[in-house]
Amino acid sequence: MDSSAIVTVLIAMLGGAIRVSTPFMFVALGETLTEKSGRINLGLEGNLVLGAMVAYAISFHTGSPWLGVLAAGVAGLILGALHGYICKLPKVNDIAVGIAFMSFGTGLAFFFGKPYIQPSAPRLESIPLGNWTGNPALAQALQVNPLFFVGIVLAVAMAWALRNTRWGLIVRMTGDSAASAKAMGVSVDLVRFLATAAGGFLAGIGGAFLSLYYPGSWNQGLSSGQGLMAVALVIFARWNPIRCIFAALLFGAAGAIGPALQSVGISQGYYFFNAAPYILTLFILIASASSKGAAREAPGELSITK
Amino acid sequence: MTAEAVPASAILLRSGNVRVKKLAETIAIPLGALLASAVLFSIFLLLLGKSPIEFFALVWTGGFGSSFAIQQSLQRAAPLLLTGLAFAIPARIGLTIIGGEGALVLGGFAAAAIAIPLVSNSAPAFLTLPIMAIFAMSAGGIWIGLAGWLRHYRGVNETISSLLLSYIAIAIMNFFVEGMLRDPSSANKPSTMPIGDAYKVGNIPGLDVHWGLAAGILLAVVLYILMSRTTFGFAARMTGGNPRAALAQGLPVGFLIVSCCMIAGACAGLAGFFEVAAIHGQANASLVAGYGFTGILVAFLARHNPLVIIPVAVLFGAIAASGGVIQRRMAMPDATVLVLQGILFVVLLVSETFYGRFKIFQPGRTGDRT
Structure with a gap:
């Protein structure tokens, strides 16, 4: 492989990282908020798929993709709120409920999404940021979707709010010690319910990106488990919204290796490289699970790290 | 009558009563x-x-x-029975393993892969099929065993790792099926070399249902005995109830966890073997049919009891088998069954909260509890 091919691959990976990372970012931010409050929602995959379907359908009927994004968020919010409500019942296991919501959300999406596989809906426009480079490949890679920036702004805002506001303090306290939250007169169930619902909203928006921008159509194989990988990504990012951005970019780049190599004619091992994000996630989990740092930064009430 | 004589028979009566009431609760809810x-x-x-x-x-x-x-339902019940066991056995030891789908796919692929040299050298079927089954069970066992190992020795959450391993397993199959082991004649749907009708697993005599159902029922019974009537099962259930107490008692917790996971993976791998050797005759994308995920639901409804998994798997086999009829006669998408399963799954988990809530299932007042 000569140097120009390497450049092509790197540019394709950069473009892939920017394109593919957005849904990861939204789901991971939603999951971070939920986990910060001390609960885990494994069902965000369902929110993602249902959000993708709803966004596409609404965009098709109204002609406004941004309305679709909003509707996807609301669909995710409803699923998240249901999850939050059910998990506050005694003896109910939040991990199992997550699996149930994953299958419920995807089931609903496939059921109502059947008529939308064929028609094409208006998609989100991207912002061309790379025209000044004069390099068509780079310009292509720097076609950035506005949702990418929304995600970054959101991550910064969330990091700031968690650290500096009263609400952030309440969420963190609920996540670290339910007993002290109760002692302060905070309703643990209410905080977790709101955090799970808000997390569901963000995951739904991540789904809208899948159907309205990249890959940019609705079908049943749209999500390849991004919603679940985002849960692992949150552990990798150690429950820090800013680190979630970089983790999402890394995952996006890993996912882009296969198609990038194929574009320079290396199709050998395409399916193997497709597995790269999963293998990366697994290794990250193994590495972070055994390091003491991760455990120290984990919310104390989280069932998954106990 | 002395004071001591009364409680003896009363306790006996009451303990029988408690068992009946508990059973009634686990059926009614x-x-x-x-x-x-x-x-x-x-x-x-x-x-x-x-x-x-x-x-x-x-x-x-x-x-x-x-x-x-009925035969269609039973046919579909066979893999659900095995994947249900694959979820239930680790659940008894306190693990939530959702990688049954991957173990099934990898098991099916391993069986199809090892069949290629055996079939091309025309090895006898009575040798080929057991070898295929052993490969399938080992592949599945290693896969889920890995998730259990990572859980115990590295502290990696088994739910997420088993799911990631599932995706990796599917990628491994795709990698070989689209590349090295692709049968050149499978143009539209890349597949491995078909094993041929002579090597296929036949049907149970008198039924149009393959032997996978019999194997599943047998395994369910064996695993029921293992989990409820042996020291291994007792130790495993104790570990599930309280891992720290089990460690303090000197139980080999790591061994128990990894063995339960390997048993689970072997069950799912066997399901993959039957899918290949009795249904498809080759490994391809049809193996990724969602049996692993429906199996989780089956296990939950059966409350992780291997014997109860048998009828529950038949029920879900029937729901799956009727999907086609529903699609044709009611003009509804095939995902209808998924919605039904999703609702069922959520409601089932919500119902967990009702255990111990109903007075009628509770034993009578014992002593002066306030």
Whole structure:
């Protein structure tokens, strides 16, 4: 492989990282908020798929993709709120409920999404940021979707709010010690319910990106488990919204290796490289699970790290 | 009558009573959940302007209405039975393993891969099939065993790792099926070399159902005995109840966890073997049919009891078998079954909260409890 091919691959990976990372970012931010409050929602995959379907359908009927994004968020919010409500019942296991919501959300999406596989809906426009480079490949890679920036702004805002506001303090306290939250007169169930619902909203928006921008159509194989990988990504990012951005970019780049190599004619091992994000996630989990740092930064009430 | 004589017989009576009441509770609550989900799903159908009565009638006729329908249901029950066991056994030791789908796919692929040299050298079928089954079970066992190992020795959450391993397993199969082991004649749907009819697993005599069902029922019984009537099972259940106490007692917790996971993976791998050797005859994308995920639901409804998994798997086999009829007769998408399963799953988990809530299932007042 000569140097120009390497450049092509790197540019394709950069473009892939920017394109593919957005849904990861939204789901991971939603999951971070939920986990910060001390609960885990494994069902965000369902929110993602249902959000993708709803966004596409609404965009098709109204002609406004941004309305679709909003509707996807609301669909995710409803699923998240249901999850939050059910998990506050005694003896109910939040991990199992997550699996149930994953299958419920995807089931609903496939059921109502059947008529939308064929028609094409208006998609989100991207912002061309790379025209000044004069390099068509780079310009292509720097076609950035506005949702990418929304995600970054959101991550910064969330990091700031968690650290500096009263609400952030309440969420963190609920996540670290339910007993002290109760002692302060905070309703643990209410905080977790709101955090799970808000997390569901963000995951739904991540789904809208899948159907309205990249890959940019609705079908049943749209999500390849991004919603679940985002849960692992949150552990990798150690429950820090800013680190979630970089983790999402890394995952996006890993996912882009296969198609990038194929574009320079290396199709050998395409399916193997497709597995790269999963293998990366697994290794990250193994590495972070055994390091003491991760455990120290984990919310104390989280069932998954106990 | 002395004061001591009365309690002796009373306790005996009461302990019998407690068992009956507990059994009644474990039957009544899942049945109530089934009923509640049927009601919720009926409301869903009514909102869409479809008739719930027609739907459930079709599930009945499509699942159990004729001997053909029953055999179709049983055919689909076989993999669900095995993947249900694959979730239930680790659940007894306190693990939530959702990688049954991956173990099934990898097991099926391993069976198809090892069959290629055996079939091309025309090894006898009575040798080939057991070798295929052993490879399938080992591949699945290693896969889920890995998740258990990572859980115990590295502290990696088993739910997420098993799911990631699932995706990796599917990628491994795709990698070989689209590359090295691709049968050149499979143009539209890349597959491995077909094993041929001579090597296929036959049907149970008198039935149009392959031997996978018999193997599943046998395994369910064996695993029931293992988990409830042996020291291994007792130690495993104790570990599930309280891992710290089990460690303090000196139980080999790591060994127990990894063995339960390997048993689970072997069950799912065996399901993959039967999918390849009895249904498809080769490994391809058809193996990724969602049996692993429905198996989780089966195990939950059966409360992780291997014996109860048998009828529950038949019920879900019937629902799956009636999917085609429902699609044709009611003009509804095939995902209808997924919605029903999703509602059922959620309601079932919500029903967990009702254990111990109903007075009628509780034993009588013992002593002066306040």
